[in-house]
Amino acid sequence: MDFLNALVAFTNFVIVPASAYGAQLAIGALGVTLIYGILRFSNFAHGETMAFGTMVVLLVTGLFQQWGISLGPLPTALLALPFGIAAAAALVLFTDKTVYKFYRRVKAAPVMLVIVSMGVMFMMNGILRMIIGTDDRRFADGERFIIRARDFKEWTGLSEGLAIRTTQVLTIVVALITVALLFWFLNKTRTGKSMRAYSDNEDLALLSGINPERVVMITWLVVAALATVAGTLYGLDKSFKPFVYMQLLLPIFASAIVGGLGSPLGAIAGGFVIAFSEITLTYAFKKVVTYLGPDGWSPDGLVQLLSTDYKFAVSFAILIIVLLFKPTGLFKGKSV
Amino acid sequence: MIEVRDLHMHFGGFRAVDGASLTIEKGTITGLIGPNGAGKTSLFNCIAGVLTPTSGHVFFDGEEITGMKPHNLFHKGILRTFQIAHEFHSMTCRENLMMVPAGQHGETLWNTWFGRKRIADEERALRAKADEVLEFLTIEHISDLKAGEVSGGQKKLLELGRTMMVDAKMVFLDEVGAGVNRTLLYTIGDAIKRLNVERGYTFCMIEHDMDFIKQLCDPVIVMAQGSVMATGTADEIMSNEQVIEAYLGTGVKNKKKESAS
Numbered sequence A: 001m002d003f004l005n006a007l008v009a010f011t012n013f014v015i016v017p018a019s020a021y022g023a024q025l026a027i028g029a030l031g032v033t034l035i036y037g038i039l040r041f042s043n044f045a046h047g048e049t050m051a052f053g054t055m056v057v058l059l060v061t062g063l064f065q066q067w068g069i070s071l072g073p074l075p076t077a078l079l080a081l082p083f084g085i086a087a088a089a090a091l092v093l094f095t096d097k098t099v100y101k102f103y104r105r106v107k108a109a110p111v112m113l114v115i116v117s118m119g120v121m122f123m124m125n126g127i128l129r130m131i132i133g134t135d136d137r138r139f140a141d142g143e144r145f146i147i148r149a150r151d152f153k154e155w156t157g158l159s160e161g162l163a164i165r166t167t168q169v170l171t172i173v174v175a176l177i178t179v180a181l182l183f184w185f186l187n188k189t190r191t192g193k194s195m196r197a198y199s200d201n202e203d204l205a206l207l208s209g210i211n212p213e214r215v216v217m218i219t220w221l222v223v224a225a226l227a228t229v230a231g232t233l234y235g236l237d238k239s240f241k242p243f244v245y246m247q248l249l250l251p252i253f254a255s256a257i258v259g260g261l262g263s264p265l266g267a268i269a270g271g272f273v274i275a276f277s278e279i280t281l282t283y284a285f286k287k288v289v290t291y292l293g294p295d296g297w298s299p300d301g302l303v304q305l306l307s308t309d310y311k312f313a314v315s316f317a318i319l320i321i322v323l324l325f326k327p328t329g330l331f332k333g334k335s336v
Numbered sequence B: 001m002i003e004v005r006d007l008h009m010h011f012g013g014f015r016a017v018d019g020a021s022l023t024i025e026k027g028t029i030t031g032l033i034g035p036n037g038a039g040k041t042s043l044f045n046c047i048a049g050v051l052t053p054t055s056g057h058v059f060f061d062g063e064e065i066t067g068m069k070p071h072n073l074f075h076k077g078i079l080r081t082f083q084i085a086h087e088f089h090s091m092t093c094r095e096n097l098m099m100v101p102a103g104q105h106g107e108t109l110w111n112t113w114f115g116r117k118r119i120a121d122e123e124r125a126l127r128a129k130a131d132e133v134l135e136f137l138t139i140e141h142i143s144d145l146k147a148g149e150v151s152g153g154q155k156k157l158l159e160l161g162r163t164m165m166v167d168a169k170m171v172f173l174d175e176v177g178a179g180v181n182r183t184l185l186y187t188i189g190d191a192i193k194r195l196n197v198e199r200g201y202t203f204c205m206i207e208h209d210m211d212f213i214k215q216l217c218d219p220v221i222v223m224a225q226g227s228v229m230a231t232g233t234a235d236e237i238m239s240n241e242q243v244i245e246a247y248l249g250t251g252v253k254n255k256k257k258e259s260a261s
Helices: A005-037 A046-067 A077-105 A110-132 A150-155 A164-186 A190-200 A203-206 A212-238 A241-258 A264-283 A286-292 A308-325 B042-045 B070-075 B093-099 B110-115 B114-137 B152-164 B182-199 B210-216 B234-238 B241-248 B248-261
Strands: A143-147 B002-010 B014-025 B031-032 B055-060 B076-078 B170-174 B202-206 B220-224 B227-232
Touching: A005 A046, A005 A164, A005 A241, A005 A264, A005 A286, A046 A212, A046 A241, A046 B234, A077 A110, A077 A212, A110 B248, A143 A150, A164 A264, A164 B002, A190 A203, A190 A212, A190 B055, A190 B093, A190 B114, A203 A212, A203 B031, A203 B170, A212 A241, A241 A264, A241 A308, A264 A308, A264 B182, A308 B031, A308 B110, B002 B042, B031 B042, B031 B182, B031 B210, B042 B170, B042 B202, B055 B241, B070 B076, B076 B110, B093 B114, B152 B182, B152 B227, B170 B210, B182 B202, B182 B210, B210 B234, B220 B234, B220 B241, B227 B241
Parallel strands: B014 B227, B031 B202, B031 B220, B076 B170, B170 B202
Antiparallel strands: B002 B014, B002 B055, B220 B227
């Protein structure tokens, strides 16, 4: 029985990756939840918005690398992030003006807007493929690890290594900063309060002199920023592949719904709930169990609850359970 | 002050407002009564910009405001409250009031980040004003409660308070007394009266409680089937045969007779 090694293995393969993945989902879900709260529809094009922002970050990163601009140990992508946000903002404002504005004016039902956003999703997806293709691209540079498995073993003398990648720490740090800024914005500034007022009660907001078009515009800007940050963090941590962002839509929506649609705090909690369940359920516990069991014994199987192929099924199952038993989510959002 | 000329609001084949014409004089508390489905709320919605009328005109101080958006009307000083009280439920009552004055310095994205000092000054002034309003309405004890958690009557007072955060000229009250107990109704009535006298607000209120109407309103406009049926003082209206027939019912008549004999 070797408790310490088991703990290290568990941290290395579950806690660290799940925290990073959870932070990425949380920021993605924040975007979805803001759109739902303020524009009152589920934006299916959110994954594509993330992909578009990330694509621009990737292209600008490439440019910077050519020019020899870098951030030292940190990924160059951080420098390119503002450009990605600007491009994503331009894209969503353009779609809002050309597409969504019309449906707002005719007061279309939310279901109709969902279908419309699906159309937007296909369009954006096509544009993405035309610009950058469907290949897998890595754009993380700089120092790859903060703690290497080998170094960790040397320091501690344990047989199990713990590796912490730069991108994982970066994800969490950037996520914390983003969330802090967002909450400060929503709770303390007049603009943010107008957004919350509009989300609470649209009719009253209008009759209190709040300009709806401005609220909508600012919402899109904030959402574009969140989407690009989430997409870039995900891309840095894994790799950039346009198609993956479309698949990410499911866990992101699951996070937003689990936390309660329309509730920013819920989106964050939901992101971590989904990430931890997904990774815990698909992790092969063989190593951990071997350490914990009697000496010289190890389980025959992988001790894995679900094959990783089924990781999306986890989000789906959680989604269904929440919708059945607590439709408003953990933080009392709007019921769907 | 407000002039409505031959206003029509049709929903498909249904004529909610069917050729209504009326005037609301400056400085009055005009009552608007009528049976359910007479088109009172639709008329309100048309004037307040929530609905765009099918045809007809609305004038405010001689200027045409037909079909203007609510937030633009707000800037002109035309405000309304709702039959079922609306509030920003996730904010405190004080914050609810502080939301109201539009065109605040902190409203643009740029100033949010780079004009902190001016915003802070502005917020302080607003806070003082909100506290003053809460005190005026005698509900200062709820200022830090979430607006979603206070009672229905307090929400109604909060709605009234909202109109006091700006220099409203014309306020439309949609059944401000509905579902409110007698004591609170008295407070609301008192606040309306004081606003009218002390601050020169013009009110137009939809109401069903005839005693409340009689206490506050002059003149009273009666609507039926989408158009104006009669206009006059509360007493005139209550003795108008046609109105009794259509709306008040014979109960009022009998009561009158009883009190006369």
